[in-house]
Amino acid sequence: MYKQNMLAAFIVASIAVALNAQPARGYYREMPEELLEGSEEARAVARLGDLSPVSVRERLKQMRAPAFLPTSKQIKKAIESQDMPIANYKRIDRLKSALQPVLDYHERSRMQIFVLDSNLPKSLLIGHSVILITTRMRHIANDQEIRGIVAHELAHEYVWDELFKAQKEKDWKLVRECELFCDVVAAFTLKEIGDDPASYGRILQRMTIISSIEGSTTIKQSRTHPSLDARLKLNKFLCRKFSSQYSVFSFQLEEFFLKT
Numbered sequence: 709m710y711k712q713n714m715l716a717a718f719i720v721a722s723i724a725v726a727l728n729a730q731p732a733r734g735y736y737r738e739m740p741e742e743l744l745e746g747s748e749e750a751r752a753v754a755r756l757g758d759l760s761p762v763s764v765r766e767r768l769k770q771m772r773a774p775a776f777l778p779t780s781k782q783i784k785k786a787i788e789s790q791d792m793p794i795a796n797y798k799r800i801d802r803l804k805s806a807l808q809p810v811l812d813y814h815e816r817s818r819m820q821i822f823v824l825d826s827n828l829p830k831s832l833l834i835g836h837s838v839i840l841i842t843t844r845m846r847h848i849a850n851d852q853e854i855r856g857i858v859a860h861e862l863a864h865e866y867v868w869d870e871l872f873k874a875q876k877e878k879d880w881k882l883v884r885e886c887e888l889f890c891d892v893v894a895a896f897t898l899k900e901i902g903d904d905p906a907s908y909g910r911i912l913q914r915m916t917i918i919s920s921i922e923g924s925t926t927i928k929q930s931r932t933h934p935s936l937d938a939r940l941k942l943n944k945f946l947c948r949k950f951s952s953q954y955s956v957f958s959f960q961l962e963e964f965f966l967k968t
Contacts, residue, residue: 743942749934749941751885752885752889752942753888753946755889756768756892756893759896759946761900765900768814768866771866772814773865773868775815775817775818777818778835782837785835786837786838787822787840790840792825792826792842794823794825795825795843797823797846800821803821803841803846804821806854807821807839807854809855810855810858810862811858811862813859813900814859814862816862819838819839819862820838821838822840822841823842823843823846824840824841824842825842826842826843827922828842828844828922829915829918829919830842830845831845831857831860833861833862833864836868839862841857845857848918849911849914849915852907853907855898855901855903856898856903856905856908856911856912857908857915859893859894859897859898860890860908863889863890863892863897866893867886867890870886871886875932880931884929884934887932887933888938888939891908891942892942895908895909895947896946905943909940909943909944912936912940912943916936917936
């Protein structure tokens with residue numbers, strides 16, 4: 709009963725935040741003016757220049773490789789590599805339509821999308837070939853949040869060779885920097901297509917906490933990923949830079965709900 713009441717309170721409060729769409733009082737004053745010089749976060753941001761729309765667009769254009777059109781055999785191999793069955797997902801056309809703005813923005817309009825049956829909230833870009841989204845991810849995220857997660861996955865293409873080399877050489881600091889770069893691209897993409905970049909932080913928090921409960925990841929820093937705290941702080945920093953209307957209240961409420 710207590711959790712049901714909390715769920716009701718969460719839904720009501722979320723609707724109120726969405727309708728009001730105003731930043732929490734004093735929130736911008738609490739955000740860091742700049743990132744710590746030399747940190748993984750600062751280096752990830754520096755890859756895109758001063759974060760002005762013009763400079764970021766130009767930088768992404770320079771980094772973008774031609775779209776890869778895989779064969780049906782390559783797509784099948786990419787799906788089979790995850791050892792998860794294709795879900796009987798009846799709303800796949802609606803999902804593809806919701807994701808089209810992100811695919812179009814990164815010039816990957818023809819990339820195929822599949823939903824796999826899994827209790828873990830995951831989204832992956834496999835071999836430049838296909839975007840895979842699990843049923844659990846679809847259940848916990850709205851369309852805007854899914855677009856942010858897919859934008860992060862598509863951003864891996866911009867650092868694909870660098871990330872592969874860093875993993876091979878066990879340069880974990882660089883691996884984490886590349887992941888943070890993808891977080892930056894995800895937030896910027898949402899801003900560009902008219903979504904709220906803060907929604908990426910919200911779904912990132914939700915999926916990481918759920919995955920940590922399931923034992924498949926950690927909220928702390930690992931070899932391959934920054935801590936959840938570092939990624940959320942970066943997202944808040946970016947939201948200020950992008951002048952996003954951002955509510956810290958929804959973050960705090962969701963965190964409390966997931967802990968109960």
